[in-house]
Amino acid sequence: MNLTNGFAFTCPFKTNSGNKALEHLPVELAALNAFKPLIITSRNLTGPRAMRILTGAFGDSGMTMGFFDDVTDTADLNIVEKIREIFVKGQYDSIIALGGGVVVDVAKIVNLAVSQKIADARQLSPATAIRDPLGPFVVIPTAAVTGMETSKYAFLNGKSFDSVHLMPDLVVLDPRLTWTKDGKTIAEAGLAAFGRTLEAYIAPDKNPFMNAYAVTALRFIRENLTDAVNKRCNKKVSLAIANAAAMSGCVISNTDQNVLNRLGQVFQNIVHVHPGVIIGMCLHPFLDDCMKKDSSRISSLLLPLGGDDKYAAMPEAGRAGEALRDIYEFSYEIYRALKGKIPRTITEAGIPQYLMDDIFDVMNHEPDGAYLRSIIDRVSGGSIKA
Amino acid sequence: MILPDYYEFCCRVKIVAGHDALEKIPALLAEMGSKKPLIITDKGVAAAGLVDIVVNALKDGVTIGGIADNVPPDSDLRVVNQLAGLYRDNACDAIIAVGGGSVMDTAKGVNIVVSENATDLMAFSGAGALKRRLKPLVAVPTTAGTGSEVTLVAVIKDHEKHLKMLFTSYFLLPSVSILDSRMTMTMPPFITAMTGMDALSHAVEGYYCLQKNPLSDAHSLEAVNMIHKHLTTVTKNPADKDGRLAMAVGACLAGISFSNSMVGIVHNLGHATGAVCGVPHGICMAILLPYGLEYNMHKCGDTIAELLLPIAGEDVYLKTSKAERAEKVVSMIRGMNQELNSITNGRHPRCLQEVKDRDGRPVVPREILPEIARAALLDGATIYNPEDQDYDDNLLVLEAAWEGRPLDRSKIKKG
Numbered sequence: 001m002n003l004t005n006g007f008a009f010t011c012p013f014k015t016n017s018g019n020k021a022l023e024h025l026p027v028e029l030a031a032l033n034a035f036k037p038l039i040i041t042s043r044n045l046t047g048p049r050a051m052r053i054l055t056g057a058f059g060d061s062g063m064t065m066g067f068f069d070d071v072t073d074t075a076d077l078n079i080v081e082k083i084r085e086i087f088v089k090g091q092y093d094s095i096i097a098l099g100g101g102v103v104v105d106v107a108k109i110v111n112l113a114v115s116q117k118i119a120d121a122r123q124l125s126p127a128t129a130i131r132d133p134l135g136p137f138v139v140i141p142t143a144a145v146t147g148m149e150t151s152k153y154a155f156l157n158g159k160s161f162d163s164v165h166l167m168p169d170l171v172v173l174d175p176r177l178t179w180t181k182d183g184k185t186i187a188e189a190g191l192a193a194f195g196r197t198l199e200a201y202i203a204p205d206k207n208p209f210m211n212a213y214a215v216t217a218l219r220f221i222r223e224n225l226t227d228a229v230n231k232r233c234n235k236k237v238s239l240a241i242a243n244a245a246a247m248s249g250c251v252i253s254n255t256d257q258n259v260l261n262r263l264g265q266v267f268q269n270i271v272h273v274h275p276g277v278i279i280g281m282c283l284h285p286f287l288d289d290c291m292k293k294d295s296s297r298i299s300s301l302l303l304p305l306g307g308d309d310k311y312a313a314m315p316e317a318g319r320a321g322e323a324l325r326d327i328y329e330f331s332y333e334i335y336r337a338l339k340g341k342i343p344r345t346i347t348e349a350g351i352p353q354y355l356m357d358d359i360f361d362v363m364n365h366e367p368d369g370a371y372l373r374s375i376i377d378r379v380s381g382g383s384i385k386a
Numbered sequence: 387m388i389l390p391d392y393y394e395f396c397c398r399v400k401i402v403a404g405h406d407a408l409e410k411i412p413a414l415l416a417e418m419g420s421k422k423p424l425i426i427t428d429k430g431v432a433a434a435g436l437v438d439i440v441v442n443a444l445k446d447g448v449t450i451g452g453i454a455d456n457v458p459p460d461s462d463l464r465v466v467n468q469l470a471g472l473y474r475d476n477a478c479d480a481i482i483a484v485g486g487g488s489v490m491d492t493a494k495g496v497n498i499v500v501s502e503n504a505t506d507l508m509a510f511s512g513a514g515a516l517k518r519r520l521k522p523l524v525a526v527p528t529t530a531g532t533g534s535e536v537t538l539v540a541v542i543k544d545h546e547k548h549l550k551m552l553f554t555s556y557f558l559l560p561s562v563s564i565l566d567s568r569m570t571m572t573m574p575p576f577i578t579a580m581t582g583m584d585a586l587s588h589a590v591e592g593y594y595c596l597q598k599n600p601l602s603d604a605h606s607l608e609a610v611n612m613i614h615k616h617l618t619t620v621t622k623n624p625a626d627k628d629g630r631l632a633m634a635v636g637a638c639l640a641g642i643s644f645s646n647s648m649v650g651i652v653h654n655l656g657h658a659t660g661a662v663c664g665v666p667h668g669i670c671m672a673i674l675l676p677y678g679l680e681y682n683m684h685k686c687g688d689t690i691a692e693l694l695l696p697i698a699g700e701d702v703y704l705k706t707s708k709a710e711r712a713e714k715v716v717s718m719i720r721g722m723n724q725e726l727n728s729i730t731n732g733r734h735p736r737c738l739q740e741v742k743d744r745d746g747r748p749v750v751p752r753e754i755l756p757e758i759a760r761a762a763l764l765d766g767a768t769i770y771n772p773e774d775q776d777y778d779d780n781l782l783v784l785e786a787a788w789e790g791r792p793l794d795r796s797k798i799k800k801g
Contacts (some may be wrong), residue, residue: 003404004631005404005632006404006407007401007402007403007404008402009401010398010399010401013398014394014396015393015395015396016392016394017394018393019390019391019392031514031517033518131419133519186582206790208612209639209642212639213604215607216601216603216604219387223387225644228504236389239389243600247601314704
C-alpha cells in the first residue's frame with residue numbers, strides 16, 4: 001500500500017452484530033442522548049414481522065417511540081416532508097430506519113431535514129449544504145438491502161445526496177431480521193457488496209483503514225454467500241452477508257473507484273433493478289479489463305478469497321489467474337443455486353430498448369461513459385444496442 | 387473467518403494521514419464550524435519543535451486561540467481546569483492536542499469542562515456519563531505507539547484528593563486524528579523502538595483477546611504487517627519519511643483494534659511493572675509481548691498462528707509447518723527485540739533485568755517480582771485475557787521475562 005500521497009478515512013457508524021443485538025438498542029440510543037425515536041419503515045417492503053421483532057426488543061425499556069410504515073418504492077420528497085411533520089409534531093429526538101434500500105434513503109433525508117430544521121423538506125436538493133453532524137440515526141437492516149444503507153449516499157426519486165453526515169451513528173445487525181428464506185434477496189445483497197468491495201480492494205490508491213473493512217467483507221461473502229443462498233435455514237450465514245453489506249457501505253464511502261457501483265446505481269434509478277443484479281452481471285467483463293490493465297492488482301485478491309495457505313503456496317505469477325478462477329467458480333455456484341432467479345444478461349432481465357436508451361443517456365454524461373457502455377455491451381445478451 | 391455470536395465495533399474518528407496532513411487542519415476545522423483552536427501540548431513536544439511545525443502548517447487558515455505547553459507527564463485536574471479557563475478567556479471553539487497519552491487525556495478533560503460547562507469534572511467520570519457531542523478535538527500524536535488518538539478513554543488525576551478519574555464515552559473520541567510523518571521524525575531510536583513495540587503489543591493482544599471480532603482482527607493484521615515491516619528500518623534510519631508515516635498509520639490501526647477487542651496479560655503485567663518500578667510502558671510491552679503469546683498459546687495457538695503471514699511474509703510462512711507457526715510468531719517478535727537492542731546499542735532491553743535507569747542502575751530488582759505479580763491481580767486487563775491469570779502464573783511469566791528465557795509452558799495452570 002502506497003501511503004505517500006496521503007489519505008483520509010472515516011466510518012462514523014458503530015456496528016452491533018449478533019444474537020439479541022436489538023435488545024441493546026435502548027442503551028445505545030441513550031448513549032446517543034436519544035430517548036424518543038421515530039421508526040421509519042415500510043409495511044409492504046419490510047413487512048410486519050420485522051416491526052414486531054423490533055418493538056418486542058424495546059420490551060420494558062420505558063422508551064416512547066413513533067412509527068411511520070408507509071414508505072413505498074416510489075417514495076419522493078413529499079413522503080420526506082410528511083415524515084418531517086410527524087417528527088416535529090411528535091417531538092421525536094432520533095430516527096431509526098428499519099429495512100433496506102428506499103426506506104433508509106428516505107430516513108437519511110428526513111434526518112437531514114429535521115436536524116437542519118428545514119421548513120419544507122420538498123425544497124431539499126442535492127445542492128443543499130450538509131455541514132454539521134446530524135441528529136442520532138440508527139439503521140436496522142433486514143435481509144433485503146442494497147449495501148448502500150450505511151453509505152454516505154442517498155438517492156430519492158432521481159435526486160442524489162452525498163455527505164458523510166448522512167451515514168448512520170449505529171447499525172444493528174440482528175439475525176432475526178437479516179435472515180430470509182429467499183435466496184434471491186440475499187444473493188442480490190451479497191453480489192452488490194462483493195462487487196463494490198472488490199473494486200475498492202484492487203484500487204491502487206486504497207488506504208489500510210478502508211482495506212480492513214474491504215478484506216473482512218470479501219471474506220465473509222466468499223465464505224458464506226453460497227451457503228446463504230443454498231441453506232436457507234442458517235441464520236449465521238445470512239448474518240455474515242448482512243455484516244458484509246454494512247461494511248461495503250463504509251468501503252464505498254471511502255473510495256473513488258466505483259465503476260461497478262455506478263453501473264448498479266443507474267439501472268436501479270431508471271429501471272428499479274437491484275444493483276446486485278447488474279454488479280453481478282458486470283463483474284466478469286470488469287475483472288477481465290482489470291486483468292489486462294494490471295494483473296498484479298487482481299493477484300492480491302487471492303489472499304482474502306483463497307486464504308493464507310492458498311495465497312502463500314501460489315507463486316506471484318499464478319495468483320491473478322487463480323483469483324479469477326476462484327471468482328468465476330464462486331459466481332457460477334451462486335447462479336446455479338439460484339436456478340435462473342437472477343438474470344445474467346440485460347436481455348434476460350427483460351429491460352426494453354427504450355429504457356436502455358435512457359440508461360445510455362445517463363451514462364453518456366459520465367466522464368468514462370464510453371467505458372461503462374462497453375461493459376454493458378458485453379453483458380447485453382445480444383439483443384440490446386449500446 | 388469466524389463471526390462471533392455477538393460483537394460490537396466502533397471507531398468514529400476521522401483519520402487524515404500523509405506527509406502534509408497537518409496542512410489539512412484549517413479546512414477540517416472549518417467543516418466543523420470552528421476557526422479558533424486552543425493548542426494543548428507539553429514542554430518536551432514544544433522543545434522538539436513540533437508545535438512550531440503545527441503552527442506553521444496552520445498559517446493563516448485559523449486564528450490560534452492560545453498555545454498551552456504545561457501539560458505534566460501525569461495528567462492533573464488543576465491543569466485541566468486552568469486550560470479550560472484559558473479556552474474560555476480566549477473564546478476558543480476547538481482543541482488541537484499535540485503530544486502523547488497525557489496530552490490527549492488532558493485535552494479530553496478540558497473538552498469535557500468547556501463543552502459541558504462543568505465545574506466538577508467528577509460528575510462526568512465513569513462509563514457513558516457524557517450524553518452529547520463535545521467541541522471539536524483534533525488529535526495530533528507525536529509518537530507512533532499509544533493509539534490514544536483513537537481511544538474513547540481519558541484518565542485525569544486529582545493530586546490533591548489522591549483520586550484517579552476514569553472517563554469512558556464515545557463522545558471522548560477525537561473528531562479527527564492527524565497522522566503526519568513530521569511529528570515523529572525527530573524521535574530518537576530508543577523511543578522509536580519502544581513506542582513501536584507498544585503499538586505491536588496493541589495489534590497482537592487485540593488479535594487474541596476475548597472481545598476480538600472480525601473488524602478488530604482486520605485492523606490488527608494490517609497493523610502487524612506494517613509495524614513489522616517498518617519498525618526496525620525507521621529505528622535504524624530515523625529520517626525515513628515513508629517509514630515514519632507507515633508506523634504512525636500502523637500504530638493507529640493497532641489502537642483501533644485494541645480499543646475494541648481490549649488487551650490482556652501483556653498490558654496487565656506491564657501496567658503493574660510500570661506502577662511498581664516506574665519502567666516506561668513501551669519497554670514493558672516490548673519485553674512482555676513474547677511471554678503473553680507463550681502464556682496464551684494453549685488456549686489460542688491457532689489464532690496466534692494466523693499472525694505469521696502478515697508478520698513474516700510468504701517465504702517464512704511456507705517454510706514453517708502448521709504446528710510450528712504460533713511459536714514462530716513468538717520467535718519473530720523476540721527477533722525484533724533483539725534487532726532493536728542491536729540498533730540502539732543495547733538501550734532497548736530484551737528482558738526485565740536489562741532495564742536500567744539513567745545512571746545504569748537496574749530498575750527491576752528480582753526480589754520485587756512478587757510485588758508486581760500481586761499488583762497485577764488488581765488491574766482490569768485480566769478480564770479479557772484468554773487464560774485466567776493468578777498470582778503464581780503472573781510470577782512464572784515475570785520470572786521468565788526477568789531472565790529473558792522462554793516461558794516453561796508446562797508450568798502454566800491451565801484453566
